[in-house]
Amino acid sequence: MKRQFNDNAFTGLEAAIxxxxxxxxxxxxxxxxxxxxxxxxxxxxxxxHTGVSQASSSMEIVGYVYGIGDKTNQQLTSIxxxxxxxxxxxxxxxxxxxxxxxxxxxxxxxxxxxxATSTLGTGNWTVTARYNSDDSAADMLLEPGEQxxxxxxxxxxxxxxxxxxxxxPAAGAVFPIHKTVPPAVEPYNLLPP
Numbered sequence: 550m551k552r553q554f555n556d557n558a559f560t561g562l563e564a565a566i567x568x569x570x571x572x573x574x575x576x577x578x579x580x581x582x583x584x585x586x587x588x589x590x591x592x593x594x595x596x597x598h599t600g601v602s603q604a605s606s607s608m609e610i611v612g613y614v615y616g617i618g619d620k621t622n623q624q625l626t627s628i629x630x631x632x633x634x635x636x637x638x639x640x641x642x643x644x645x646x647x648x649x650x651x652x653x654x655x656x657x658x659x660x661x662x663x664x665a666t667s668t669l670g671t672g673n674w675t676v677t678a679r680y681n682s683d684d685s686a687a688d689m690l691l692e693p694g695e696q697x698x699x700x701x702x703x704x705x706x707x708x709x710x711x712x713x714x715x716x717x718p719a720a721g722a723v724f725p726i727h728k729t730v731p732p733a734v735e736p737y738n739l740l741p742p
Contacts, residue, residue: 607721608632608641611696614726618734624705625730627669628714628740629677633696643689643697645719648674652712655704674701708732 614630634641648659662673669675676689678698691697706712708730716724728740 607635607638608691608716608718608724609635610724610726614728614740616728616730616734616738616740617700618736618738620735623708623734625703625734625738626705627700627702628726628728629698629700630726631680631696631698632691632716634691634693638693639720640693641691641718641721643676643691647717648701649715649717650701650703650712651715652704652706652710654706657704659701669700669702671702671704674699706730708734 609632611631611633614628616625617627617629618625644661644663646661650657650659657672659672659674662669662675664675676697677700680696680698682688682692682695682697701714703712703714709732711727711729714726714728716726718724728742731738731740
């Protein structure tokens with residue numbers, strides 16, 4: 550007589566092995582998902598911190614923008630304005646700043662001229678005065694509460710012509726200054742917005 554084996558039985562040991570396998574797979578899967586979530590959260594946090602640092606190191610114009618002109622030749626030679634940090638901003642190294650001049654005929658990157666007492670050359674810019682600053686003259690770090698007066702030599706764009714001067718700190722957004730040369734140029738001109 551032939552014995553019949555029945556494979557339909559499922560022992561408790563086999564059930565435990567399958568259950569443990571499912572638990573291990575689920576644990577590994579959840580670890581991978583949580584790890585990816587933590588990585589994404591860290592990257593998002595990094596982006597937010599970078600954005601805040603970029604925004605917090607921008608500057609603003611304090612007061613008016615003045616045009617220094619040659620009345621005889623009816624041309625604008627330079628502009629003067631004061632800059633300061635925005636509220637809650639971080640210190641800005643003024644010597645690291647890139648200033649560009651743009652009009653319909655020019656697009657120039659201007660050079661920093663360290664000697665403010667000499668005549669400002671064409672294509673240059675300088676710091677002519679510092680307000681609320683107890684630092685030495687060599688310290689060109691614009692800190693909260695301080696104001697620096699900048700003078701920027703501009704090529705003659707011509708009367709009634711629009712031009713832009715863009716201030717780009719080492720960290721932070723570009724600050725554009727859009728102005729128009731007045732129809733009659735005086736030695737000192739208030740340039741309206």
